[in-house]
Amino acid sequence: MFVPLFLVLVSLVVMAGRIRTADGIVVEAARDGARAASLADTTTGARIAGVAAADDTLQSQGMSCAVPAPNTSNMFPALGAIGTVSVTVTCHISMAGLLVAGIGGPSVTVSEKFVAVVDTYR
Numbered sequence: 001m002f003v004p005l006f007l008v009l010v011s012l013v014v015m016a017g018r019i020r021t022a023d024g025i026v027v028e029a030a031r032d033g034a035r036a037a038s039l040a041d042t043t044t045g046a047r048i049a050g051v052a053a054a055d056d057t058l059q060s061q062g063m064s065c066a067v068p069a070p071n072t073s074n075m076f077p078a079l080g081a082i083g084t085v086s087v088t089v090t091c092h093i094s095m096a097g098l099l100v101a102g103i104g105g106p107s108v109t110v111s112e113k114f115v116a117v118v119d120t121y122r
Helices: 003-037 045-062
Strands: 086-097 105-117
Touching: 003 045, 003 086, 003 105, 045 086
Parallel strands: none
Antiparallel strands: 086 105
């Protein structure tokens, strides 16, 4: 009687752990991408550096996610204003192995955005 309940509880704990771990990796990738983009001298360089840094972080953790080009529309603002670059990383985390008693499902989407300030004195 308690075995099915225990299996459902274990599945929920594993699912929460997968989501939390993936969320931490996605936050780290967005932060790394935004920081790398903010150090670039041009918007093209920022896009390339941002995607490369985010992809490197994701691949080092064994994840493959969509990383669109960083938003560089505010990279070079008017004189006296602060420039920013943002990166959004979205991942679909598979829960297919957790189908005990219907818990889990095909995937859960984790998305994070990070904004980095462009260094004025670069």
